[in-house]
Amino acid sequence: MTPENAASTAADTVLAQLMSVIQDRKRNPSEKSYTASLFQGGLTKIGSKILEEAHEVVEAAAEPGDTGRAHLIYESADLIYHLMVMLGYHDIPISEVEQEIARRFGMSGINEKNSRPKK
Numbered sequence: 001m002t003p004e005n006a007a008s009t010a011a012d013t014v015l016a017q018l019m020s021v022i023q024d025r026k027r028n029p030s031e032k033s034y035t036a037s038l039f040q041g042g043l044t045k046i047g048s049k050i051l052e053e054a055h056e057v058v059e060a061a062a063e064p065g066d067t068g069r070a071h072l073i074y075e076s077a078d079l080i081y082h083l084m085v086m087l088g089y090h091d092i093p094i095s096e097v098e099q100e101i102a103r104r105f106g107m108s109g110i111n112e113k114n115s116r117p118k119k
């Protein structure tokens with residue numbers, strides 16, 4: 001699959017479907033929605049959840065065996081969900097992130113880093 005194909009099938013992915021739900025929760029908030037509560041808390045709340053979940057991913061990665069593996073998958077799903085809420089906060093569809101990942105296909109990470117704007 002070419003990078004272009006990978007991006008063009010993005011609309012079918014579960015991540016794209018989740019993004020649609022997140023965008024809907026932003027447009028139509030309800031008290032029952034955890035996603036809506038994150039939007040309510042703004043960048044501070046969403047950002048703190050991302051940091052918390054990233055910490056839990058790193059902790060899970062150090063756990064041994066099948067239990068640790070399952071925990072890592074579980075915490076990764078939490079982290080990706082909260083990252084997607086951050087993207088939703090800024091109205092960035094997951095397809096744009098997938099396009100950026102596709103753009104990097106085949107490019108050495110060291111070359112890609114050297115091509116980044118200097119900070």
Ligand SMILES: N=c1c2ncn([C@@H]3O[C@H](COP(=O)(O)OP(=O)(O)OP(=O)(O)O)[C@@H](O)[C@H]3O)c2ncn1[C@@H]1O[C@H](COP(=O)(O)O)[C@@H](O)[C@H]1O
Pocket residue numbers: 018021025032033034035036049077078081
């Ligand atoms: N994928 C997820 C998802 N992953 C994790 N979470 C929530 O993220 C939270 C992470 O766990 P924590 O223990 O850190 O959270 P917490 O202590 O309840 O939260 P805080 O008080 O710290 O904010 C839990 O409340 C999880 O339920 C998610 N909540 C929602 N979704 C998706 O979003 C959809 C819409 O959800 P609602 O907006 O709640 O309707 C759902 O159908 C799912 O598809």
